[in-house]
Amino acid sequence: MFLKILYLEWTAFFRSASVGKGVAVKLFMAFIGLYFLLSFIGLGVILYMLLKELFPDQEPILVVNNFLLLWLGFELVLRFLLQNLPVVNAKPLLTQRIPRSKIVHVLLLKSIFSYYNLLTLVVAIPFIIVNLKHADYSFLSLLFWLIGLMGMVYSINFVNFWIQRRFANNLKALLPFIIGCLVLVGLEYFGIYSVSKLFGSFFNLVLTYPLVGLIPLILLFLSYKLTFNDVKANLYLDAYLDSKQKTYQASDLSWTNKFGALAPFIQLDLKLLWRNKRAKTTVYLSLGFLAYGLLFYTNPKYADSSMLIFVGIFITGIFIINFGQFIPAWDSSYFPLLQTRPVTMKNYLEAKAMLMYGSILILTILSTPYAFFGWDKVYMNMACAIYNAGINIPIILLFGAYNKKYIDLSNGSMFNYQGIGAAQWLIGLPLLIIPIVIWFTVKVFADQNVANRVLIGCGVIGLLLRNVIMNSLVALYMHNRFRMLEGFKQKS
Secondary structure (H helix, E strand, O other): OHHHHHHHHHHHHHHOOOHHHHHHHHHHHHHHHHHHHHHHHHHHHHHHHHHHHHOOOOOHHHHHHHHHHHHHHHHHHHHHHHOOOOOOOHHHHHOOOOOHHHHHHHHHHHHHOOOHHHHHHHHHHHHHHHHHHHOOOOHHHHHHHHHHHHHHHHHHHHHHHHHHHHHOOOHHHHHHHHHHHHHHHHHHHOOOOOHHHHHHHHHHHHHHOHHHHHHHHHHHHHHHHHHHHHHHHOOOOOOOOOOOOOOOOOOOOHHHHHHHHHHHHHHHHHHHHHHOHHHHHHHHHHHHHHHHHHHHHOOHHHOOOOHHHHHHHHHHHHHHHHHHOOOOHHHOOOHHHHHHOOOOHHHHHHHHHHHHHHHHHHHHHHOHHHHHHOHHHHHHHHHHHHHHHHHHHHHHHHHHOOOOOOOOOOOOOOOOOOOOOHHHHHOHHHHHHHHHHHHHHHHHHOOHHHHHHHHHHHHHHHHHOHHHHHHHHHHHHHHHHHHHHHHHOOOO
16 A cells, blocks of 8 residues: 555656656755765764764763764754655545555655654764774674664654644644753753763663663654554544634725735735735744844954845845745735736736835835944945845746746645745845855955945846836746646645
8 A cells, every 4th residue: 555655646746747847856955965965974984983082081882872862852853844744645545445544654654764864874874883893882782772773763753743743833832842841951051960861871771781772662653653643633634724713804005006006916915924824924034034134243254254245135135035936826826817817917026026125125224223333234235235126036036937836825834845946946046146246256356335336236227127127027927827827736
């Protein structure tokens, strides 16, 4: 059954309209993944000698045991933030004579092959081989040590699975767990009680009594059972629908009527930002990252660095990056309807651009308190803001013409990777790198003020050519609109 369902998913992947882009992204990610795997293998090979040099009076594997809890805790956080949950298209399977338990087993067994499960393994195996050669531990002791460690890793895999399904849309429920972890970290930091040494002593015991290494397998079974029961109990199409009735207070958006034909589109986007969790998150992130400049402005070594341009572009343009990269996918659920209405693509794109112009203006005004670190910082941020308005907004809209990934607005904001494709991975490069290169090149041959003026000049030229650029973008969107419509149908 497992192989049959995998075959069905494999077939669906290659029949998808976005298979070309999907393969390209997967090949790129495979290359990055291979690089990290080789790096971790190298770490496993040199870890014994490295620890022997740093802690000459201790056995390297005992030192590792004391840091295992920290490693596993970091791995859980990394999985929580980055790991995609395994997915099975359950809708057609639920109508067949297939037990729900088998569908759930397939879903959970897919997670075993997660890339994150390999990272610890490729470090541990070379480390054990080196220990077998240089240390006095038997093969049996090291084997059960590895079994115990992998039992903990796979337990974390299923615990993360359970946490993400239960708390993805309700992070407040995780507060007690987070507070408990912070208390343990505080006890460790102030030397009151060492949880890491207690955890490490368990693996020290495994080296003495190898069969103790089977205990983590019990934890693995319990975590699997917990996740299995949760998924099976909610294996219904409407299981995770929010049953609470919500009321929305109508906002007065009549002030947008001054934009004429653009007003309906601007109102739709403002309502999206106000009501939708994922879209609203882009607003919160934009406000939160206003403090990003403190990391650089308080450090003297960045006083004349080109990194200040990165900060300026980032602070004033974080909204256009987070929100703009998903244009037109934000409207993918009703994009086909827009094509049947008497609306023009130019009005649609100009409304998006107008919203992003407004965000740049607001973020630039909110960043003016950085004048405390010198008015040159404000001047630089204003130069970056003008560059964002004139150059980066057209670039974002250009990439949007190749965006055909569907976004389900009913999904939560956390761990929601819908709409992310090759364009989203690549869009940040020209937005951030080009202005840095321009500014740095001019600064080398002139000075900082001239470099700022050049950025302003680039932005002003882009704004003056706005109509020409917009007409070209409209033609491109019209040429690609049928590909977008076809791609938006691929909702899985």
